[in-house]
Amino acid sequence: MKQYNPHEIEPRWQKAWADADLYKVTEDASKPKRYVLEMFPYPSGDIHMGHVRNYTIGDVIARYSKMRGFDVLHPMGWDAFGLPAENAAIKHHSHPAKWTYQNIDTQKASFKRMGFSYDWDRTVVACDPEYYRWGQWIFLKMWEKGLVERRNSPVNWCxxxxTVLANEQxxxxxxxxCHGAVEKRDLTQWYLKITDYAQELLDDLDQLDGWPERVKQMQANWIGRSEGAEVTFTLCGPDGEAPAEPTEDDLITVFTTRPDTLFGCSFFLLAPEYKGLMDLVAGTEYEAGVREVVEQAAKVSAVERAQGDREKHGAFTGRYMVNP
Ligand SMILES: [Zn+2]
Structure with a gap:
């Protein structure tokens, strides 16, 4: 009986495919085009079964498309730039470049063993200057258009x-x-002015056919554009009296999408990050309670704080506002 021996059969055929340049992509304008891209793995070690599943699905689609007569581009690359590589290199007493390229070679060898149909001449490696120069070029173009600015603002810092972490991280x-405690830190950072495109992004959500309504709503919330008015409230003194001539410190401006409902305002809530909050309660019986809320809030991420199912909590500052 003839047995299937993968160690004999697979390397033999993989070599035959490689010798025949079977997966080399040559543009053929007479055929319909198809671009099959799974995703670029992060070279943190060898590939695991999650990768194998993911790239097998893509490989099936690429092969099927090729057999159906499409001109298929099926490239592979590595998302290999940034701090995770540096941290891994520190941990393994290695140079980030050495560590990263070693892992890329390991993963590439495993992909080849799997027999995936990549054109290895079309490889993209994000840590290669030949690749990231284009990211830098795009950044400069945005800078020239005034779409990049530098600001000092609080960030999540591990x-x-x-490194800085996104709210979702x-x-x-x-x-x-690393599951270490995250702190808030003021850092100077670069910001891209995507707000200039808020309306355009919102309008074009309608062009996304077949997207679930829920996902489109999430995108709209993410863009976060809303129309409304800024309303200024006046802060009363510790005696509960409104100042006769309020200074800038006595005024607090809020944004609302419903200025027409202001008459129903029954309380005024300050964010725990509000500048001058601790000055309001300094030396009063409310200081300890407010401090506790502020310290508690610093340990909770912005995403969790925005979730509707969190129990509302706060502390009285002992101060009142005048409803305009
Ligand atoms: Zn960490």
Missing amino acids: PNCQ VTEGECWR
């Missing part, structure tokens, strides 16, 4: 990973990568 005050 002292362990020495902080869970219950912990870093998603």
Whole structure:
């Protein structure tokens, strides 16, 4: 009986495919085009079964399309730039470049063993200057158009990973990568003015055919554009009296989409990050309670705080506002 011996059969055929340049892509304008891209893995080690599943699905689609007569581009590359590589290199007492390219070679060898149909001449490696120069070029073009600005603002900082984290990367005050405590830190950073495109982005959500309504709503919330008015409230003194001539410190401006409902305003809530909040309660019986809320809030991520199912809590400052 003839047995299937993968160690004998697969390398033999993989070599035959490689010798025949079977997966080399040559543009053929007479055929319909198809671009099959799974995703670029992060070279943190060898590939695992999750990769195998993911890239097998893409490979099936690429092969099927090719057999159906499409001109298929099926490239592979590595998302290989940034701090995770540096942290891994520190941990393994290696140079980030050496560590990263070693892992890329390991993964590439595993992909080849799987027999995936990649054109290896079309490889993209994000840490290669030949690749990231284009990111820098795009950044400069945006800078020239006034779409880039530098601001000092509080960020989520992981002292362990020495990196800034997105709100989504902080869970219950912990870093998603190392589970260390995350702190708020004021840092100077670059910002891209995507707000200039808010309306355009919102309008074009309608062009997304076949997208679930829920996902489109999430995108709209993410863009976060809303129309309304700024309303200024006046802060009363510790005696509960409104100042006769309010100074700038006595005025607090809020944004509302419903200025027409202002008469129903029954309380005024300050964010725990509000500048001057602790000055309002300094030396009063309310200081300890407010301090506790502020310290508690610093440990909770912005995403968790925005979730509707969280129990509302706060502390009285002992102060009142005048409803305009
Ligand atoms: Zn961390």
